[in-house]
Amino acid sequence: MQVSSDEDMEWxxxxxxxxxxxRLDAVLAxxxxxxxxxxxxxxILAGAVTINxxxxxxxxxxxxTGEILVLTAPEPVDAEPEPENxxxxxxxxxxxxxxxxxxxxxxxxxxxxxxxxxxxxxxxYHCGNSLSGIGGVRRPGIVHRLDKDTSGVMVVAKTExxxxxxxxxxxxxxxxxxLHRAYLAWVWGRxxxxxxxxxxxxxxxxxxxxxxxxxxxxxxxxxxxxxxxxFGDDGWDVTRIRCMLETGRTHQIRVHLASxxxxxxxxxxxxxxxxxxxxxxxxxxxxxxxxxxxxxxxxAELEFEHPITGETMSxxxxxxxxxxxxxxxxxxxxxxxxx
Numbered sequence: 250m251q252v253s254s255d256e257d258m259e260w261x262x263x264x265x266x267x268x269x270x271x272r273l274d275a276v277l278a279x280x281x282x283x284x285x286x287x288x289x290x291x292x293i294l295a296g297a298v299t300i301n302x303x304x305x306x307x308x309x310x311x312x313x314t315g316e317i318l319v320l321t322a323p324e325p326v327d328a329e330p331e332p333e334n335x336x337x338x339x340x341x342x343x344x345x346x347x348x349x350x351x352x353x354x355x356x357x358x359x360x361x362x363x364x365x366x367x368x369x370x371x372x373x374y375h376c377g378n379s380l381s382g383i384g385g386v387r388r389p390g391i392v393h394r395l396d397k398d399t400s401g402v403m404v405v406a407k408t409e410x411x412x413x414x415x416x417x418x419x420x421x422x423x424x425x426x427x428l429h430r431a432y433l434a435w436v437w438g439r440x441x442x443x444x445x446x447x448x449x450x451x452x453x454x455x456x457x458x459x460x461x462x463x464x465x466x467x468x469x470x471x472x473x474x475x476x477x478x479x480f481g482d483d484g485w486d487v488t489r490i491r492c493m494l495e496t497g498r499t500h501q502i503r504v505h506l507a508s509x510x511x512x513x514x515x516x517x518x519x520x521x522x523x524x525x526x527x528x529x530x531x532x533x534x535x536x537x538x539x540x541x542x543x544x545x546x547x548x549a550e551l552e553f554e555h556p557i558t559g560e561t562m563s564x565x566x567x568x569x570x571x572x573x574x575x576x577x578x579x580x581x582x583x584x585x586x587x588x
Contacts, residue, residue, distance in 0.1 A: 262318040273298070274308040277320060285413045289320075297321050330359045332374035335366065340402065340564050344379070345411040345556055347372065347389070348404050350566045353543055357394045357403075372405055380407055392416050393497060401432070401548025402566040406556075414556030422495050427561045429552035432492045432502055433477070433568070435545035435575060436511040437523045439486040444475040447505040451498045460518060461500040463508055471495035472505040480579040485529040487514060487579055503544060514575070516544035534578040541571050 262280045274293060278286040290308045292298060298305045299319045300312075312318070338350035349368070351357070356367045372389040373380070380389060390406030392415040406412035418428045452467030454460040471494075478489040488511065492502050503519045506512060512520025515527075515538055527538040538545075552563045568576060 260320045264312045264314055264316045266314050268312060269314045270311050273305060273310040273312055276312050282410060284409055292320060330369050330373060333365060333370040334374050335371035337371050337375055345408055346404055346406055348564050351395055351401060351403050353398055353400045353569060356397045358391055376407060392419050395548055398543030399546045399548060400569045402551040402564050404553060411556040418553055427552055427554050430494050431550035433547045433549045434490045434492055434502060434506060435514045436488050436490055436506050437514060437526050438511045439479060440476055440488050440511055447472045449508060451501060451504060461504050468498060469496055470498045470501050472502055479584040480582045481584055482582050502546060514538055514545040515541040537575040537578045545572060545575060547572055
């Protein structure tokens with residue numbers, strides 16, 4: 250097929266013999282990778298596609314050789330969340346994407362009870378009209394999330410093409426591409442193994458809708474881990490673990506490590522039964538733990554393929570002050586990680 254465009258708002262696709270018989274939505278999705286197939290379908294149903302000048306509103310129409318398809322994309326409308334002037338720690342930015350270092354306490358996406366002060370509100374203000382529209386709405390493309398109280402590196406799409414490309418990478422979880430995510434976690438106790446994997450399906454906890462739980466009917470969830478350091482003295486042990494995700498479920502690391510009997514330090518949701526552990530720590534370390542007010546988890550590394558250049562992009566996030574203080578106070582009690 251032959252594709253031409255006009256000012257990035259109108260695309261013309263000439264159907265050749267090799268494309269004949271294909272579904273209208275599938276053919277357009279292949280020809281115009283900046284749009285997802287679902288977005289193409291919505292545009293067809295909205296009357297934004299013509300065939301030889303006549304409106305086409307049937308996504309499963311079978312195209313014919315010689316037909317000229319024209320897709321006219323509407324101007325993106327503004328998103329419902331309001332832009333807010335919230336400072337962002339930007340690690341990288343170009344026309345396609347934005348990489349930020351998310352602070353503790355920031356919710357990623359607006360939701361009931363959190364309609365302002367979110368990452369989306371901040372990105373809307375920062376990017377303004379440079380957001381080209383995703384799904385017809387001028388909004389940032391959220392392709393992965395971090396819990397409110399998890400700090401670290403995140404990537405946000407600014408265009409529909411970047412959103413589709415990055416979404417595919419996160420859905421693949423690095424099985425066939427360069428996507429890589431690594432987290433640092435401080436957990437209670439001394440793990441039996443220096444490395445391993447947790448392969449346990451996760452779903453909503455039937456007793457508490459705000460929590461996740463290991464469930465036989467849950468979604469596949471796989472976490473790989475390796476011990477980086479062990480800290481301890483008489484009566485207490487803390488282990489620093491590096492976690493690599495093969496899937497990306499809500500609260501995955503927190504639930505999986507708790508299932509091993511090693512919940513995250515200061516995790517009030519999945520490690521509430523371990524809250525008194527901090528009393529056994531030396532005074533300085535105890536104060537560092539008590540001052541966290543959130544789970545000791547940090548998204549330290551993110552690597553992905555750039556949606557336009559194909560370049561492998563790698564980013565790291567240094568420890569935020571609260572976790573750096575925890576690490577500093579534990580350091581004098583370092584034990585060999587493999588001992």
